[in-house]
Amino acid sequence: VFFPGWEADVNGGTAGLCSPVERDLFDCHLGCFWPAQVPDQLNHAPDWTSSCASAQKDWRKIDLIFP
Template structure:
């Protein structure tokens, strides 16, 4: 039972292409995973409504090391939850001194 009908030339052309392509088999293979900075989806939670960071409930400045290390500017930073409390012990001094970074808001 067909409920939709092609009403113009372009729709009829697409309909004939779909009918022609329907018996073909397609392999169900997962695409190659993306690498680098393309794997992150940050929908804009990094800034508040004025385009700044000082109006956020949980400041993004807490995770500056991860911002440049994994190409991700984090927005979902938990307040006190961590699965690896000693993750920065083997890192350099800038990672351990993150609390001394001064932030200037215009």
């Protein structure tokens, strides 16, 4: 099944994913999404590492960092 967006929550981000696992005990039936398991050969962004070197050089330009 090809389902783009599996790595995002209902708001398009990652904050609503079931993490920590304790959140699953009550909240997953209300709108908490679990990230799907995806085979290694399925890659929606094959060149996602191409800009990693620039991030290492430009990290001081980042205004806000979220853990």
